Amino acid sequence: MSIVDTRTPDPKRLIPGATGDWEIIIGLEVHAQVISKSKLFSGAPTNFGAEPNANVSLVDAAMPGMLPVINEECVKQAIRTGLGLKAEINLKSVFDRKNYFYPDLPQGYQISQFKQPIVGEGKVVVSVGPDRQGNFEDIEIGIERLHLEQDAGKSMHDQHPTMSYVDLNRSGVALMEIVSKPDMRSADEAKAYVTKLRSIMRYLGTCDGNMDEGSLRADVNVSVRKPGGDFGTRCEMKNINSIRFIGQAIDYEARRQIAILEDGGTIAQETRLFDPAKGETRSMRSKEEAHDYRYFPDPDLLPLEFDQAYVDALAVDLPELPDEIKKRLVAELGLSAYDASIIVSDKAIADFFWQVAAGRDGKAAANWVINDLLGALNRTGKTIEETPVSAAQLGAVIDLIKDGTISGKIAKDLFEIVWNEGGDPKELVESRGLKQVTDTGAIEKAVDEVIAANPDKVEQARAKPTLAGWFVGQVMKATGGKANPQAVNALVKAKLGVE
Structure with missing residues (x-):
């Protein structure tokens, strides 16, 4: 040496x-x-x-x-x-x-x-x-x-x-x-x-x-x-x-x-x-x-x-290696160096990620793969090869969030169902009534009820607009997490008269 x-x-x-x-x-x-x-x-x-x-x-x-x-x-x-x-x-x-x-x-x-x-x-x-x-x-x-x-x-x-x-x-x-x-x-x-x-x-x-x-x-x-x-x-x-x-x-x-x-x-x-x-x-x-x-x-x-x-003939057929993939993830998909490092740490994880990210937002795919999937695998002592949630299933969950069918909170619940029971995420949303509530009339009614039940909080929120988030949380709770969060946030601010 x-x-x-x-x-x-x-x-x-x-x-x-x-x-x-x-x-x-x-x-x-x-x-x-x-x-x-x-x-x-x-x-x-x-x-x-x-x-x-x-x-x-x-x-x-x-x-x-x-x-x-x-x-x-x-x-x-x-x-x-x-x-x-x-x-x-x-x-x-x-x-x-x-x-x-x-x-x-x-x-x-x-x-x-x-x-x-x-x-x-x-x-x-x-x-x-x-x-x-x-x-x-x-x-x-x-x-x-x-x-x-x-x-x-x-x-x-x-x-x-x-x-x-x-x-x-x-x-x-x-x-x-x-x-x-x-x-x-x-x-x-x-x-x-x-x-x-x-x-x-x-x-x-x-x-x-x-x-x-x-x-x-x-x-x-x-x-x-x-x-x-x-x-x-x-x-x-x-x-x-x-x-x-x-x-x-x-x-x-x-x-x-x-x-x-x-x-x-x-x-x-x-x-x-x-x-x-x-x-x-x-x-x-x-x-x-x-x-x-x-x-x-x-x-x-x-x-x-x-x-x-x-x-040279052997060099031509070499696959892309972790350092090169990491640079591409950061430059092309905008991932942090930390997230990119986790993805490339194992070839099986990287292969899984590319399947999930195909045609989708790279950052969203990385968040779900790293935080939700790998987190669940670590907690249960499983490897990526043993995952009960396939890349196609995880990609379908992300698609349902993007098109507004479900909220981020519902998506977490849906992931747990797929993890434990399997099934097609889209069909599970339909069969179990997990669709996000986008009807502004129904959302407005829930907002009015929460505001009417908490007059003291209304005055506090008008004095300190950041407290409007409390009302948003209460409405989401009242609707079982199914209300569209953006719609709830907009209506709460409008009703309270805060920015």
Whole structure:
């Protein structure tokens, strides 16, 4: 990992200690499983949830005489990801053997890339916030490299009282290891970075980002130093598979290191594990360096070479990515940067929004998607894919407001009905008598009754015109929220003689 310091200390992100402020230095190595039907060097399937050792070829099991053959789709996916990260694509790269010995690594080495990766330096812009003023800060995080490598299998220690079992279904699955520069200075920045990285890959279709299935996980490197000083000794926390846990691990580890240093101790460079149940890290082993792995070019694989035309052909078919969509939402639909950020945060949400917004007011569509739909999904623990209200149904609710059939208040009630019971919004309005009252005679009668029943309030409103809103609220209540709010407001002001 690069040791070039690209950021100056930010007072907002310093941690107070007994001997003064401290700065956290964070770098991440994100392992993203490539979306492909077969593994990196074999034709074995990659489907999640298969029976143990069902997705294992002779190559994955490292049987004698078996030779790896590169999967071109995995190469394409790595290039697409590199392009999405605004990174340099290396037209020649080399696969190396990384030697280490674990029971779930049948070959006794991992085929990876070391000095010549497929993707070089790139960048990701993350938004951190909001702060107390509601503002977001854009921060550029450098990408050191992206390289392809094969995953190891999985050891299971809880299946037998005296033995461990090994499942090789993941052995040989293609991974993209995305190595950041040590540019992050807080847990919030690290969480925003992983969130953005996952979002980009989901838009590209190169990794599904399902951390609970292990298809995205991170090794987190943390060190602390006095602001502006030399880099401290870093510790690496392995295989964290939750964005929330990444934040917790960073906060704990930073404070652990600060406490040791302020007590006069030194930090041992080591690999640690994060225990989510206890919210703490614990030592796993001393940290390996590159020479410990005895890298050398894999003799069974030729250098990977392609030309610029190959890269350009892939670039042409790339989808629009979150940053570009966000700019378009702000510029073309007039959305706030905050609302646009929420919409583009997940491809499924963005796709849903575009369906709702088609031919409609973008701001109205955004308000309903963000405040009502996503709010209801969050409260019930559902994802956008599980929404009981379709884009067509939500769009129909917005249409009924626009054409005056229902008021905004009735629309909220209608949304709840559709959420709980389903059905066509237009037909529900007809069958349940939810139409907005637009008959000025009926509205005027309700206004007169409210004014007659509250003579003391009338005088107060004439002295203080803003109190006319109280009368509007009473009329709306009396009409069950069905009266046209604009008509009610106009009649109340006219009857009270206020502007």
